[in-house]
Structure formats: C-alpha cells, structure tokens
Amino acid sequence: MKTPDVSSDPALASKQSPIWLKWFETIAITVLFIALGFWNRPDDPLFVSDVFPWPALVTLLAGLRYGFFMALVSSTVILATAGLLLRAELLPGDQLPYVWGLGVMAIGLLAGEFRDYWDRRIEKLVAANQYRHTRLEEFTRNFYLLKVSHDRLEQQLAGSSSSLREALRRLYSEISHAQGSGLNRETSELIMRLMVRYGQLQIAAIYAVEEGQLAETPLTSIGNFQPIETDDPLLTHALQEQTLVSVHTEYRDNRNELKTKLLLALPLIDSTGIIIGMIAVEAMPFFSFQPKTLRLLAILAGHMADMIQEQTKVQQQSAPEWRQFKFQLARVISDAQNHALPGSLVHLSFKEAADAVRVIERMQQMRRGLDVIAYPPDASETQVAILMPLTDELGCAAYVQRLADDIRQQTGQSLEALAHIRQQQISGTTDIAQWFERIRKEPA
Known part of the structure; x- marks a missing residue:
C-alpha cells in the first residue's frame, strides 16, 4: 500500500520548499512590485498618497504563500524602501504616513x-493520516497472513469433520430419536453412520456384547465385511483391557502371535465400565488411522454407550433432566480420567425462587449445545447446576461473566446479589458427590 505524497498538495508545497527559495521569491516579488511602481508612477512609486495602501498586496501575497515570517520580511523591505525614498525626496510629503505603513504591515501579517x-x-491531519495509513498497512498485512493461514487450515481439514464438540452435538441430536432400548439394530446402524462420518470407516461391523461374550453375528455392518472368529486376538484383547485396541500397539507387543485381519477393535463402554458392544474395523483410510482420529472415536463410543444405557441404569424416580445430568457427569469424569478432557460444573443457589426462575430462563436461552442444566432433586426451586463438557477453567469463567452481563442488562441487578455462585473443575480424581454434599451444607 502506497502512502500519499503530501508534497503534491498545493497547501503543503511551501512546507517542502527550500529556505533559499522562500527568501528569493519573497524579495523578488517585493522588488518587482516596487519596480513596477517606479515605472507606472515615478512621482509616487509606493502609492503613499492613495486612499488604499496598494503595497499591502505584496505582503498579503507573501503571507499567503509562505506565512507570517515572510510577510514580515516583505513588509520590512517595503517600509525600508519607503524610508529611503522619503530621504531622497522621491515620495510626496515630508514624513512617512504611519497609517499607511501600519496597513501594509497589518494586512500581510494577518494573512501570514x-x-x-x-x-x-493540516500538518496535524497529515500526521494523523499517515499514522492511520501505517496502521492500515499493518492490518492489511496481518489480514492477508491470517487469510493464508486460514486457507491452509481449510485445506488440511477439507473433507474432515473431526471437531469433538460438533460430533457430540450431532450424536445427542440423532441418537435421542432412536426407537427401542439397549443396543439393537436401529441404534447400531445410527452408531455406524456416525462412526463412518467421523472416522471414515470403510469396512466395519458392530457386535453386541452380553456378559462379556461377543455375539456370533453382527447387528450391522458396512462394506464387504466378512464374518470373523470370536476369538480374534484383537477382539479378545479389547474385551480384556476394556479399551480401544489397534494393530499399532498389538503388533509391537505380540509380533509373532498376532493373526488378525482387523485394524482396530473399539468397545462401547459406558461410564460405569460395562461393555455393551464392540466395533470391529477391517478397513479405513490411512490418513484417518492415526491417534487423533482413534481418540475421537473412543470418546464418541463412550458417549454412545452412555446414551444407550441411560434409561436402564438410572433410577426412574429421578427427573429426566437430573438423570441426564448424572449420566453426562459420569461421562465427563470418565473422559477427564481416560482422555484428559476438561469439564466444568457451576452451581447457583438463589435466595428467592422468583429470581431463580428469571435467571434460569436466561441460562436456557444462552445454553450451548453440550451444556446440561438441571435442578438438584433436594432443592429444585432455588438451586440449579450447569454441567459444561469440554470447558476449561477459563471457558467456565467466561460463561459466568457472560451470564452476569446478561442478567445485569436485563434486570439491572448483579448476578452475585441474586445467587451464590460456585465453580468446580472436573478431573479424573474429582469427587463430585462430596462436592455437592459440601454445597448442600453451606449457607446460601
């Protein structure tokens, strides 16, 4: 980006002119006017006897051209010439009219x-404009650098939907509409579609697991999947270890004993450690067969198992929201322990039930896709808990601040005045039951 050439501006041309040129032009114009006066009126070359002091035009021109100082120089030359001509008796009268001299000088000095x-x-505006142009140039460079980086990132992620948050949103929205209970053909087909979407599986099948034993026939499959032996070493090891097993680790550990046609075995394990199914993968793209993708599939498998088990593993007398909250909480703790994923809990204790209703309405409107908002069963009117999966301490603080700003804007009151706010980061060693028990004993 080119900066403007301030010297091309007529208003700033004098600022760029050399000092000698200013002196030369000022004196030359003044001398030329005096010479024209001698040529036109030899008896009164400086027009002293006229009503208007015409030499003031010279000082006016010098002031407009170069400013106050050059106007002073021009008027000084004229007044000095007038004094010399008066001594030489080349001007009418016996003394220099002071009003005439004051007018010549005043007009030029005011203009200057x-x-x-x-x-x-103008100089200040030009300086400010140059600063803005400099900042704009820096911004333009940073913008194009960011654009290039963004384009490269898009190229790297082209055709890949590996965002964990997006995957979990899609998972909860789709699997909640499945019919029947437990791991059946419909739920297994839905699980397979999600696994294909996020893991690019090409040949795979899902088997049910009952009492630690793999079913003989798969519930669903994709590609040209051929039946496998139930004692396949990859499947056996996955059942024993209750974790994802791939040929990467198994080939290193059992180089001479590994006889399998599978790439990986992924168990469907809920947050309590119960295996309800097994995903056997025979073929997938090489660029997807990497730790990042396998970790995503393992996390998705755990959430799928939790949702399938939700209706049968939680006491039915609890509210649906609290039941979902407890299931999601168990899964977040499991993800924190096994995959080091962040999670946050926020508990609000209100003094008045009416305040709780207003704030909870705003919370529902601000709720993100994975957040779970539920009333603890012991104090459903004045307490609310928010579970935020995949949210670290900074993200939790940002959420609370956004909520406080929204409440202040809507009601004119601070959130701290309406409720007692408690925050808790979830890790693999966090005892949430003890945390809730301590909150219950604390005064609101």
Missing part, C-alpha cells in the same frame, strides 16, 4: 498568521 494556523492544522 492565518496561513500558519491552517498549515499547523
């Missing part, structure tokens, strides 16, 4: 002063 004032203002 205004010219200098506007020149200073």
Whole structure:
C-alpha cells in the first residue's frame, strides 16, 4: 500500500520548499512590485498618497504563500524602501504616513498568521493520516497472513469433520430419536453412520456384547465385511483391557502371535465400565488411522454407550433432566480420567425462587449445545447446576461473566446479589458427590 505524497498538495508545497527559495521569491516579488511602481508612477512609486495602501498586496501575497515570517520580511523591505525614498525626496510629503505603513504591515501579517494556523492544522491531519495509513498497512498485512493461514487450515481439514464438540452435538441430536432400548439394530446402524462420518470407516461391523461374550453375528455392518472368529486376538484383547485396541500397539507387543485381519477393535463402554458392544474395523483410510482420529472415536463410543444405557441404569424416580445430568457427569469424569478432557460444573443457589426462575430462563436461552442444566432433586426451586463438557477453567469463567452481563442488562441487578455462585473443575480424581454434599451444607 502506497502512502500519499503530501508534497503534491498545493497547501503543503511551501512546507517542502527550500529556505533559499522562500527568501528569493519573497524579495523578488517585493522588488518587482516596487519596480513596477517606479515605472507606472515615478512621482509616487509606493502609492503613499492613495486612499488604499496598494503595497499591502505584496505582503498579503507573501503571507499567503509562505506565512507570517515572510510577510514580515516583505513588509520590512517595503517600509525600508519607503524610508529611503522619503530621504531622497522621491515620495510626496515630508514624513512617512504611519497609517499607511501600519496597513501594509497589518494586512500581510494577518494573512501570514492565518496561513500558519491552517498549515499547523493540516500538518496535524497529515500526521494523523499517515499514522492511520501505517496502521492500515499493518492490518492489511496481518489480514492477508491470517487469510493464508486460514486457507491452509481449510485445506488440511477439507473433507474432515473431526471437531469433538460438533460430533457430540450431532450424536445427542440423532441418537435421542432412536426407537427401542439397549443396543439393537436401529441404534447400531445410527452408531455406524456416525462412526463412518467421523472416522471414515470403510469396512466395519458392530457386535453386541452380553456378559462379556461377543455375539456370533453382527447387528450391522458396512462394506464387504466378512464374518470373523470370536476369538480374534484383537477382539479378545479389547474385551480384556476394556479399551480401544489397534494393530499399532498389538503388533509391537505380540509380533509373532498376532493373526488378525482387523485394524482396530473399539468397545462401547459406558461410564460405569460395562461393555455393551464392540466395533470391529477391517478397513479405513490411512490418513484417518492415526491417534487423533482413534481418540475421537473412543470418546464418541463412550458417549454412545452412555446414551444407550441411560434409561436402564438410572433410577426412574429421578427427573429426566437430573438423570441426564448424572449420566453426562459420569461421562465427563470418565473422559477427564481416560482422555484428559476438561469439564466444568457451576452451581447457583438463589435466595428467592422468583429470581431463580428469571435467571434460569436466561441460562436456557444462552445454553450451548453440550451444556446440561438441571435442578438438584433436594432443592429444585432455588438451586440449579450447569454441567459444561469440554470447558476449561477459563471457558467456565467466561460463561459466568457472560451470564452476569446478561442478567445485569436485563434486570439491572448483579448476578452475585441474586445467587451464590460456585465453580468446580472436573478431573479424573474429582469427587463430585462430596462436592455437592459440601454445597448442600453451606449457607446460601
């Protein structure tokens, strides 16, 4: 980006002119006017006897051209010439008219002063404009650098939907509409579609697991999947270890004993450690067969198992929201322990039930896709708990601040005045039951 050439501006041309040129032009114009006066009126070359002091035009021109100082120089030359001509008796009268001299000088000096004032203002504006152009140039460079980086990132992620948050949102929205209970053909087909979407599986099948034993026939499959032996070493090891097993680790550990046609075995394990199914993968793209993708599939498998088990593993007398909250909480703790994923809990204790209703309505409107909001069963009217999966301490603080700003804007009151706020980061060693028990004993 080119910066503007301030020297091309006529208003700033004098600022760029050399000093000698200013002196030369000022004196030359003044001398030329005096010479024209001698040629036109030899008896009164400076028009002293006229009503208007015509030499003031020279000082006016010098002031407009170069400012106050050059107007002073021009008027000094004229007054000095007038004094010399008066001594040589080349001017009418016996003394120099002071009103005439004051008018010649005043007109030029006033014009020069205004010219200098506007020149200073223009100089400040030009400096500010140059600063903005510099900042704009820096911003443009950073913008294009960011655009190039964004384009490269899009190229790297083209065709890949590996966002964990997006995957979990899609998972909860789709699997909640499945019919029947437990791991059946419909739920297994839905699980397979999600696994294909996020893991690019090509040949795979899902088997049910009952009492630690793999079913003989798969519930669903994709690609040209051929039946496998139930004692396949990869499947056996996955059942024993209750974790994802791939040929990467198994080939290193059992180089001479590994006889399998599978790439990986992924158990469907809920947050209590119960295996309800097994995903056997025979073929997938090489670029997807990497730790990042396998970790995503393991996390998705755990959430799928939890949702399938939700209706049968939790006491039915609890509210649906609290039941979902407890299931999601168990899964977040499991993810924190096994995959080091962050999670946050926020508990709000209100003094008045009416305040709780207003705040909870705003919370529902601000709720993100994975957040779970539920009333603890012991104090459903004045307490609310928010579970935020995949949210670290900074993200939790940002959420509370956004909620506080929204409440202040809507009601004019601070959130701290309406409720007692408690925050807890979830890790693999966090005892949530003890945390809730301590909150219950604390005064609101």
